[in-house]
Amino acid sequence: MSIFSSLSRQQKEAVGLLQIGTFLEYFDFMLYVHMAVLLNELFFPKTDPHTAALLSAFAFCSSYFLRPFGALVFGWIGDNLGRKHTVVITTILMSISCVIMANLPTYAQIGISAAWGVTICRAMQGLSSMGEMMGAEVYLTELVKKSSTQYVVVSSIGISAIVGGMVALGVAALVTKFGLNWRIAFWVGATVAVIGSVARTRLRETPDFLDTKKKLENRAIEIYGDASVSSLEKRKIRKSLNQMSSEKKTLFAYFLVYCGWPMSFYLSYMYFNPLLKNKFGYSGEDIILHNFYLSIVMVISVVFWVILSRKFHPLIILKERGKVLLILTILLPFSIDSANSNFHIFLIQASLLIFSMVAEPAPSIFIRHFPILRRLTTASFVYAFSRAVVYVITSFSLIYITELFGYYGILAVKLPILCGFLWGVNYFAKLEKINDKMPDRSIGWKNFTLKRAA
Numbered sequence: 508m509s510i511f512s513s514l515s516r517q518q519k520e521a522v523g524l525l526q527i528g529t530f531l532e533y534f535d536f537m538l539y540v541h542m543a544v545l546l547n548e549l550f551f552p553k554t555d556p557h558t559a560a561l562l563s564a565f566a567f568c569s570s571y572f573l574r575p576f577g578a579l580v581f582g583w584i585g586d587n588l589g590r591k592h593t594v595v596i597t598t599i600l601m602s603i604s605c606v607i608m609a610n611l612p613t614y615a616q617i618g619i620s621a622a623w624g625v626t627i628c629r630a631m632q633g634l635s636s637m638g639e640m641m642g643a644e645v646y647l648t649e650l651v652k653k654s655s656t657q658y659v660v661v662s663s664i665g666i667s668a669i670v671g672g673m674v675a676l677g678v679a680a681l682v683t684k685f686g687l688n689w690r691i692a693f694w695v696g697a698t699v700a701v702i703g704s705v706a707r708t709r710l711r712e713t714p715d716f717l718d719t720k721k722k723l724e725n726r727a728i729e730i731y732g733d734a735s736v737s738s739l740e741k742r743k744i745r746k747s748l749n750q751m752s753s754e755k756k757t758l759f760a761y762f763l764v765y766c767g768w769p770m771s772f773y774l775s776y777m778y779f780n781p782l783l784k785n786k787f788g789y790s791g792e793d794i795i796l797h798n799f800y801l802s803i804v805m806v807i808s809v810v811f812w813v814i815l816s817r818k819f820h821p822l823i824i825l826k827e828r829g830k831v832l833l834i835l836t837i838l839l840p841f842s843i844d845s846a847n848s849n850f851h852i853f854l855i856q857a858s859l860l861i862f863s864m865v866a867e868p869a870p871s872i873f874i875r876h877f878p879i880l881r882r883l884t885t886a887s888f889v890y891a892f893s894r895a896v897v898y899v900i901t902s903f904s905l906i907y908i909t910e911l912f913g914y915y916g917i918l919a920v921k922l923p924i925l926c927g928f929l930w931g932v933n934y935f936a937k938l939e940k941i942n943d944k945m946p947d948r949s950i951g952w953k954n955f956t957l958k959r960a961a
Contacts (some may be wrong), residue, residue, distance in 0.1 A: 530667040531702070539598070562593050586882065600631060645874055664870075684792060764864075783852060834858065840917060869935075
């Protein structure tokens with residue numbers, strides 16, 4: 508029996524709308540990321556290879572600089588006005604940025620203003636994508652309660668985001684292969700974002716959010732005789748309802764876990780592009796097609812890990828996946844040095860994606876350890892901050908560290924992030940064990956079923 512068949516009609520509708528919306532949002536967001544090898548040449552001045560690499564890194568990171576700010580804004584909206592408002596507004600913002608991108612003149616036409624225009628659009632997309640995915644995951648975590656079902660349903664949002672990126676790559680490959688106008692792709696993105704915004708107005712607010720808000724209002728009336736109270740008084744009431752901020756150690760563990768995927772993404776999709784260009788003669792069009800094939804591998808692998816979560820606890824899956832990735836990482840510099848064909852590079856990239864530090868199938872586990880009325884703000888801010896920090900570190904530091912130490916310099920960046928990821932997963936495993944959501948370690952990981960987590 509399909510796991511989605513156990514959901515109510517309202518739950519199925521919510522899952523469908525959020526999956527579609529996330530797919531459309533990340534299709535728009537990733538479109539520029541994967542077409543950057545072509546679009547950076549149109550919107551940025553031509554420079555020497557080193558400066559071009561820095562400009563490319565800057566264009567890539569511009570989507571993430573303002574994400575923490577977007578997390579605070581959309582987190583506040585979601586935690587005070589409702590989860591529904593967040594996912595609708597973010598989709599509208601994405602459609603606006605795509606319309607601007609589709610009409611933006613190139614560097615040859617308006618000079619450096621084109622570069623600033625692209626950077627602003629990417630920042631706007633970063634803001635909207637931040638509230639989008641976390642808003643959808645929080646929404647479904649609160650809507651679906653049974654753990655074994657919740658793992659798959661919430662992870663379906665992450666899968667939708669990855670599929671959106673894959674389709675964006677496919678569209679980019681078609682546009683470049685047949686010499687179509689690249690602006691068509693952004694017009695498609697703008698159109699689908701508008702459709703997603705309209706569709707999401709059908710969503711209802713989550714019961715957990717409504718119940719907790721009602722308790723807050725009732726307690727305010729009970730204590731102060733009025734539901735409208737000051738921020739300080741609300742803070743006191745939230746404390747009495749156990750709705751204050753999470754422990755610092757929990758926040759730190761969450762941060763370390765979500766530092767993992769930015770490293771995996773950049774290393775797998777972006778880092779090898781200059782190597783493919785300079786050593787194997789790839790054109791921009793070839794790189795886009797190459798990355799499209801990689802995205803197919805990524806989608807298949809994440810779907811596999813999510814399906815596996817129906818039998819094994821998600822945190823055990825993350826632990827074992829991380830251990831394999833540790834071995835692959837240690838062997839990575841030697842593997843790159845020994846690669847003598849583009850296919851060898853593809854296999855290296857594919858293995859890094861299959862065992863990547865992606866959070867699926869465990870996002871709902873991390874989310875439910877945050878108090879409901881602080882959940883979206885806290886989770887999305889830490890998530891956004893981890894993205895901003897790691898993407899900046901990886902995209903800029905790998906340029907210099909490879910020049911100094913060759914491919915062995917990758918270890919200095921990736922190993923600390925991977926160790927932090929494993930520590931964070933282990934910390935949440937301890938929390939789950941305390942809450943009787945995870946089997947005893949003595950059983951052996953092959954027997955870690957979900958009977959106690961269901």
